[in-house]
Amino acid sequence: MIDERYLKLLAKDYPNAQAAASEIINLRAILSLPKGTEYFFSDLHGEQQAFLYQLKSASGVVRKKIDELFEQSMSEGERTALAKLIYYPETEYPKKRKQEQDFDDWCRITIYRLVEVCREAASKYTRSKVRKKLPESFAYIIDELLHADCSNKPHYHSEIIRSIVATRMSEEFITALCHLIQQLLIDKLHIIGDIYDRGPRADAIMDALINCHDVDIQWGNHDISWMGAAAGNWACIANVIRLGISYNTFDLLEDGYGINLRPLSVFAEQTYRDDPCEVFIPHILDENQYDPVDIPLAAKMHKAMAIIQFKVEGQLIKKHPEYGMDDRILLDKIDFKKGTIKLDGKEYPLRDNLFPTVDPNNPLELTKAETELMKTITASFCHSERLHKHIRFLYSHGSMYLRINGNLLYHGCIPLTEDGRLDVIKSFGTNHSGREYLEFLDGVARNAYFAPCGSAEKENAKDMMWYLWCGAKSPLFGKEKLSTFERYFIEDKETHYEKMNPYYTHIEHRSACEMILREFGLDPETSHIINGHVPVKAGENPVKGDGLLFMIDGGISKAYQSQTGIGGYTFIFNSRYLALAEHKPLKTGCCVEENSPKVMVVEAIKKRVTVADTDNGADLSRQIEELDALLQAYRSGTIKEK
Incomplete structure (x- = not known):
């Protein structure tokens, strides 16, 4: 039974039955949407260039979306260039200004393509959630482009884009679209520790995290x-x-x-x-x-x-x-x-x-x-x-x-x-x-x-x-x-040995991982452990405990890449699967393909995960219960409508 005093407080936000019912309808619709994509990074160790590349590219997902949308209509080189623009609009846009003979035409075509990528990235979310992410200066225009019916309003759609180019706002608009795509493709960002030390600019990583819309550490x-x-x-x-x-x-x-x-x-x-x-x-x-x-x-x-x-x-x-x-x-x-x-x-x-x-x-x-x-x-x-x-x-x-x-x-x-x-x-x-x-x-x-x-x-x-x-x-x-x-002062490497906690032996077995999950109130049948700290050496499997634990320190830090042989892992959890993206050591100044990760699906999900299946879904369900109680109170006359 929900306390009447609480319902009266709730009534301040939803002052009548229509407002309460409208919000119930909205929340129930949200529960049916696919869950957003979560990304998990670990042991960044100050490697801001590699981390920012992985973040901006959504660990290869941006390129995957481009290929799905434009494989039949764009060449490999054009798709690569579009991906690079989305990652680094501030540097790629000026290059295109110098390279393209008909620059205005390139701008119009690029905006069309970016809108398509943006529309695909936004497809998991409510229009309201997308609006919250829109850059303030272009919010109305982007909203119109994303949701305009091109078949009924082709001239309207085209005129918006022509006007953007004609008013010389294409650079700012393209940059805003690229940043929006980056944000939409990462619903939640999880950092499994060690942002600091060894790499050059942990402070730049912290600045980037502060600007992320939903991050935990x-x-x-x-x-x-x-x-x-x-x-x-x-x-x-x-x-x-x-x-x-x-x-x-x-x-x-x-x-x-x-x-x-x-x-x-x-x-x-x-x-x-x-x-x-x-x-x-x-x-x-x-x-x-x-x-x-x-x-x-x-x-x-x-x-x-x-x-x-x-x-x-x-x-x-x-x-x-x-x-x-x-x-x-x-x-x-x-x-x-x-x-x-x-x-x-x-x-x-x-x-x-x-x-x-x-x-x-x-x-x-x-x-x-x-x-x-x-x-x-x-x-x-x-x-x-x-x-x-x-x-x-x-x-x-x-x-x-x-x-x-x-x-x-x-x-x-x-x-x-x-x-x-x-x-x-x-x-x-x-x-x-x-x-x-x-x-x-x-x-x-x-x-x-x-x-x-x-x-x-x-x-x-x-x-x-x-x-x-x-x-x-x-x-x-x-x-x-x-x-x-010992590493500083003693030559004998036996003195350098650092014995690991027994944990690192036991997690190779499913029973230990099950015990840990139960200790934290989670069901081993549906839950997993995402772990960092210890670099996964070359040839070692990052998947432990019969698929219950993922060790995702894969060597984004240059200091560890001689041991790991790769440039780090990203763990990805979307509505359809769990995956590990295995990154190569970042090469600056090379083509996008050379830095593209190898994405391995480690667990396919039988029934697509919706918002209702998430922690946020549980919160929304509680809100629906409360609003339903408020609605009944309005209809019974217990609480007066305004």
Whole structure:
């Protein structure tokens, strides 16, 4: 029984029986429409060019629509050119202006074709929903072109297009149509974590996500590290700076977020003047456009920040013995006279044994200069408006996990024991496991940023952000240790090994995936897990658990492409099938076909999925029930109509 007080509130929006009935009719019609297409991306790692290409092309769906519409009327080259225009109208339109002899004619024909593609892309939606996506300046014109009856109004239709060209508005109009097509082909966008680190411009990816109409993010450990840095955690700040220098992403740090690295460069030059820092030479996967840095100086900056990071991490571990990470305090295990380190009872020579800022008697203590440097860098993080705009978006649109339309989305793992049971983890004095553990950590992450400054709640949560980055029981990390120190200083690769959580063995079997789905309240017969974090190596199957789990970190990051052999995966869920789009490493300046993905249907859906079958459909059904109760109240006279 719906409360009468609620019905009176509802009556303010629907003041009479006719209004309530009209909305019921509208909602029931929407329920019968095919569900929109959902796209799932993971582990973008700052690769803005590759991600934006995949987003603009709808992972190959734009080209597929063009082929379906125009295969008989357009050549292969013309279809390719139209696809490229839709992806990059701002750059392709000016090229066509120079290339086409009768440019006005090209504009008229192109607008006709774009309207056809747009009409096809909009066919799943109500006219009302499409109108909400229309660019304000051309909303009326586009609406008319999409819904005009060409057989009865051919001259009307043609005159609109002729007038657009004649008034020299074709560039703006074509650009608007291209952007509308991109939006219509992606109904929902899911990012399964790790937007940040390694690639050149994570900030550009964040700008693109903010402009998307329906997006959610499941945090990855690299995202959490940046969130911790924005909250002021020194270990996280040192980590994101170290990684930024390691992968030569100075443009992101300085141009993107205004982080002042000048004090670090001065400190590093003075402190490591006679140290070649060969172990710390950055990976040059991308060149900086705005902030080219001398490589030898970058190596010194890299080492300086790495040593600071190992110190502040050690301090955090000592502060929180409950983390159980004493074995990761490594500076105090160095024999500085011999230039060796003792790990697990075995002694290893160090690749680099110059430690001018480390006091052997107190190896975790920051020097006065290091402390002042961290205060200065922290101030940059605290005062970066653009960084905090992006971090707030990660919080407002993000979470540790998401259940949506029968799918379970998370970045790393659900910690399991060796025998496949949910691992029980003690944190903040209480035990947690499975779904409840992720929900608990979601709250911790929010407290790190939003709890009152200076409160114990905020300080403990802020410290925990570093644990979520690399702790053994962190579901976002999912490994026994992070061997950053060993990779820098020890040649023996056995010390580099990072043992994975048992989760990664168990998900090969259907029973483990079924258990996880049930833990999150989902039916294994109709649900799936979409997972990121661990790159799927070349030759490895991304489909796990007899089709219940899809591991979609396929190497969009250049740093992983030598392992994966491809340029990443997109998971696609539309009304007819589930599919994996396998992308090639992006080649800029080549034809569209060379970058087109291989799309593999992994599960065909027997009965076409409608809006009624989705989470939104369940919400609409509840609205219909409420409106129906209001309608009955009007008809019985319980509530007075206006």
